[in-house]
Amino acid sequence: MQLTDLNDSNDNYLSVELARAVANPLFPQIDAQLRSGRHISSDDFQAHSYLADAYEALDQFYRRYQVELIKAPEGFFYLRPKSNALLGRSMLSELDMLVGKVLCYMYLSPERLANEGVFTLTELLEELSNLADETQLLRMVNQRSGGSDLDKQKLKDRVKGCLRRFRRLGMLTLIGGVDKFTLNEAVFRFGADVRTDEDPREVQMRLIRDGEAIVHDDDLPTDEKLQQNDDEETEEQLGLEV
Amino acid sequence: MASKNTTDAQKNLPELVGWVKDQGFNLNLSSDRLAFLIAVSVIAEQEVGAELTEAQLHDAFRLVSDIFSQVDETQTERANNAINDFCRQQLFNRFGADTVDTASLYRLTPLALGIVNFYAQQKTYSNVKLSILLTQVAAEIEKVYQAAQAGGDEGYWDEAVYSVLKYSVEDIFERIDLTQRAMDSQQQNAKDDIAKLLHQNWSQAISACEQLLAETSSHLRELQDTLTSAGDKLQAGLLNIQETVHGNADHEHIATLVFNLQARLDGIIAWGQQSIDLWTRYDRHVHKFIRTAIDMDKNRAFSQRLRESVQNxxxxxxxxxxxxxxRLLELRDETLSFRDENVTGDMPDEMEYQDLVDIQNEVAARVESYLAEFKQNQQPLELATVLREFLADYPSVQHFDIARLVIDEACKLGLASAEVKFTGQQAPWRPINETGAKVQAHNIDTYDSLPQ
Incomplete structure (x- = not known):
C-alpha cells in the first residue's frame, strides 16, 4: 500500500512494545489463530493474558493490514478486517447466525446451570425448534422443503457443521464428539444487535458501518435507511472473498 | 449392602435375574398408592402391635382419596384393589383370621418400610447423624479389638469378634452409605433450587444463591473433615484387628471380613472427597455465570430480546x-500442487525409482541371451555350472531371485533326456554358490526344435 509513507513517517521502526510482542514465542500461534478468525477468550489463559498485555502494540500492528484487533466488552479478542483489508475475510451463513443467536440465548439461561455449562446437541436442536420457525429453518437446508425426515436429518447435520465452524472460531469447545460442548463468551457477537434496548435496525446499521457485519446478499433490506447505506455496502461486498 | 450383595450376586447373576422373572416380581406405585402406603405406615406407628385391621386401611385410603379428590362412589372397591395389590407386591403381610367372624390383620413388610423410610426420612439425614454413626462405629471397632486381644475359643471369636464386625460394624457402614446417598440427592436439590431462584428474578436471587452455595460448600467441607479424622482412626482400628488375627488359619473368615470393611471405609472417605470436588466445580461455574451472564443481562431483558430476535x-x-x-500450512500445500512440474526435475540415475517387474524383465532378457548359445550349439546345458557362473556376478541376497529366473528360462529351452527316459536315476546335488546353495538337475540336452 502506502510504501512511500513508511519512509517518511516518524515511526518507521518498531516500537519496543511491538518488538517484544512479536518476539514472544506465543506470537506466531496466536497470530495465525487470530488471522484464521479465532476468538481468544479468558478460557485460553496464556494467550488471553498475552493479548491483554500487548493489545495496543498489536492493534497498531494489525492496522497496517487494515484490520482491527478488537477487545470485546466481554473480554475476548478477535480480528475485524475492514473492507479493504489485506487479510482474507468471510461472513457467517444465515444458519450460522440463527444457531449462534440460540447459543447466546442458551448461554444466558439459568436452567443449564446444573450441567455446569455443558450443553448437548439435542438441547440445542430442541431450543432451535422451540424458538425458531421450523419451516424457515428447513428452508435454509432445502428451498422446497416439505418437512420430510430427510430434511430434518440434513438440518441436524448442518447444525453439527455450524458447531464445528464455531469451534474453529473459538466460540465453543467440543467435549468428545460434536454432541457435547461448552460455550464461550464469544457467542455474544451474535447478540450484538439486541444487546441494548436501542432499535435493532439502528444497531445493525452501526455494526455494518463498523465492519463488524455485512448485509445479506440476495435479501436486500426493505428499510429505507439501510438503502441509503447501500453504496457503501456493495463496495464492501465486492471486496469480499467468501 | 451394595458391595456385599454384588460380590455374591456376580456369581449367579443370571440365576438371580431368572428368579425375579419366574416369581414375576414387580413394583408399580402411582403417587396416590404411595401416599396410601405412607398413610398406612403413619397409622401403624400409633398401633401397639403395628397391626392394622381392614377398617383402618379403608380409613387411610379414604383420607388419601379425598386429598387426591377422587370419586367417592368407587372408593371401597378401589381400596380393596389397592390392598390386594399391596399384598401381591409384598408390601403388606396379611394374617388370616383365627375364626370366621374376626377380620384379617395387616402388617407392613420390610420392603414397604424401606420405601416409606426412603421418602419420609430423606430430609433427616445430616452431618450430625453421620458423625453419630462414625462415633458409634469407632466404639464398636474398639470393642472388637479388645475382644480379639483377649482371645478365647472358637465360639468366643465367633460371638465377640466376627458377629460384631459382621452385624454391627457392617450395618453401621451400610447406614453411613445410605446417608451419603441421601446427601447426594440433597446436593441435587440445592442445584435445582439455585436454577429455580435464578429463573425467577436473577439479580435478586444472587445473594440467595450465594448463600445456598456457601452453605452447601461449608457443610460438605465440615463433613469431609469429620470423615477424614474419624476415617483414619477407624482404619487404624481395623488394622489392629487384622494384625491380631493375622496368620491364624482358624480366623481367616475374620481377616476377609476386615479386609472388606477396610475397602468399604476407603469408599466412604473417597465419596466425601469426590462430592467436594464435584461441588467445587459446580460452585465455580455458578460464580462464573453470575459474573458474566448476570452482569451482562441485569434484568433479563437481553435474554428476552434475543428470544424475540430468533423468533423474528x-x-x-x-x-x-x-x-x-x-493458514500458512495450507497455503504451502496449495503452492506445491500448483507448481508440480517445478518440483520434479532430473533425478540422479542411482536414485531413480525402478519397478521390480522392469528389473526382472531385464535380468530375464540377459539370462535368455546367455542360455540361447547353448541351444544354438546344441550343447548340453548343465544347470549347476551355469548357475554358478551367473550367480557369481550378483550379491548373495539376490541369488534366490536370480536362480529362479535362470531356471525358468532354462526350462523354456528344452528337456533333460535323462528325465524323459524315466531312468529313475536321481540327479546329483551340486553346489551353486559360496554359501552352500545346491541344485539338483539333469543336464538339459533335448532342445525344442521349434524356433523361439
Missing amino acids: FSEHNWHLVIADEA
Missing part, C-alpha cells in the same frame, strides 16, 4: 464478518 429471524439481514486468512 426473517427480518434479520446481517452477517458477522470474520477474519479468514488461509
